[in-house]
Amino acid sequence: MKIIAKERLPEVLQLLAKDYNVLVPAKFEGVTRFTPYSGDVELVLEENVLMPPKDIFFPQTEKMYKFKAKNKSLEIEELPVEKEEQLIFGIRSCDLKSLECLDQVFLTKGYVDHFYKDKRERTALIALSCVRPQEACFCHSMGVDPQNGVGADIQAYDLKEKIGFKAISEKGQEILEKISGLLAEEEVSIPSFGEFNLKADIEGVPEKLQGMFEHPIWADISRKCLNCGACTYVCPTCHCFDIDSEVRGEDGVKIRCWDSCMFGEYTQMAGGHNPRPTKKERVRNRFMHKLRYFPERYQMLLCTGCGRCVIKCPVNMDITAIIKKIKEAE
């Protein structure tokens, strides 16, 4: 395998930054996220970042187009498209899996979202293997291999003192060639992965949920939920959005923004009716979507076991505990 000493990783990133907008896992003011690489970023390689990579492809707020409305005429102005090639270094297996989920939503079933597609196509992915599970990780239970991501251009391996690189795609091969001058060839063994602290037995859950829409479990588990959107916004797979316009006089811009099924306004209808009036219906929808509706439509779960919601929920709504309750429910 092609390897480099871990402390020399910035040299690799520096070199790649000549050709790409390189995004790296970094910490700023107590929050970790993918950040454009520069010499002074505080790299975070020991654990996954708090903010998932979804906002790179599907930003929290995205301008779609401008318009001018005057009397009965309407002019639409397309916004300039970014052309810069991007590269994410250090994306983990769980987050790669989340891109597979987002691809289903934005690229399949007869509709292609060009905003998403454009960013996806000009972004190369260097995955980084995990050495040990974090406290809230349970990716393995969701069918993800933390040491071998699916869909990356290059798989990098955390070898403790060193980092190894293996090209997966053709694009990955090209990238590897660019940095080959910095790498040495070495026989290495991938460190074994530790035991997961959290586990979830998902077997049969999507099927069981088909008969549980009216089950009392939802009233029970939703009681402590605050109906904030923290879980949905730190989730790598949650992808609900709302389209709105910002209008000043004749000029306007259409924007699309993340939305959350935890919010009351999310299902508020014209006339005031709300089909999901309380947290019971909202919590039910969130877990039904992740564990039943999405698998029914796309044959994959909408949870990758990254554990972010388990860590960040202010009241410890734990999806693994909820899966257990669903399994045990009569």
Add this chain to the structure above:
Amino acid sequence: MKEITLQMQELARELLQKGEVNVVLGWEKGTFWYLSPPAFIDKPEDVERLVFDDYCHHNLSKYLMDYRYQDGKVAVFLKGCDSRAFNILLEDNQLEREKYVLIGIPCPGMKDQEKAKELGINGDIPLAKKCQDCKYPNPLVYDYFLGDKEAADEAAATREAKAIDYSDVEQIEKMTPDEKYDFWSSQYERCIRCYACRNVCPACNCRECIFDQSRTGWIGKANNTSENQFFALTRAMHVAGRCIECGECERACPMNIPIMLLNKKLIKDINQLFGEYDAGVKVDGVLPLGHFDKNDPEEFM
């Protein structure tokens, strides 16, 4: 705390068995050892889930709003800050006192969850920042009191006399307007507007929040520093004079934004302008910003 836990369980069992209440709100152990999230107990056989330990941060009073229109009574465990929250909800006419059975617990202060995670179960875990300045660790309103009332009162008396440390607020006050703007912009640039701070806050009890009315145009759906700061400032001003300093907003924030700095600044200003005032200590309708007093300062007029 083990002793308190046993007393909690016993009293909860009794209240449920006698049918005096339909549900008991307390805390139980969560996914990790340093988490004790809210628990809702409605069967006597479930009372053993209840626990009182160093991580019962959650302010349970806010949840009582979910039971306003349900039949029967609700029992709730209250620490000092939770009892102030209960008083604020009474003051704001959100709750009826008779509907709730209040079980007070003297609070030794909760421990810092982030530090706990970092230092491990055998580490020397400090008190959470929000608990270091607490003046009212004992419940101010209750029907039952668990633990030794006398000892608790003695411990609380020293706390009440202690001056609040405003050095963090003063540090910001010393900044130039540009520096302040840069500081707060950089904090609220990362706000994701998940509204965890609002939803956890007992003073945020409006039937319909301004931030849930995006069609009105007060605030857009777009996430940007300007809208985020508008949200933060509006919320801070709206809870001013009613913030009971439970610090739950800052603990709930997934983005590590120092929200209590804003609240503390307003508390400091209120104390200077209207005299020393602690929200949620008394329910007498005399709120510094919600009550007209001819003697209020009016230098700006």
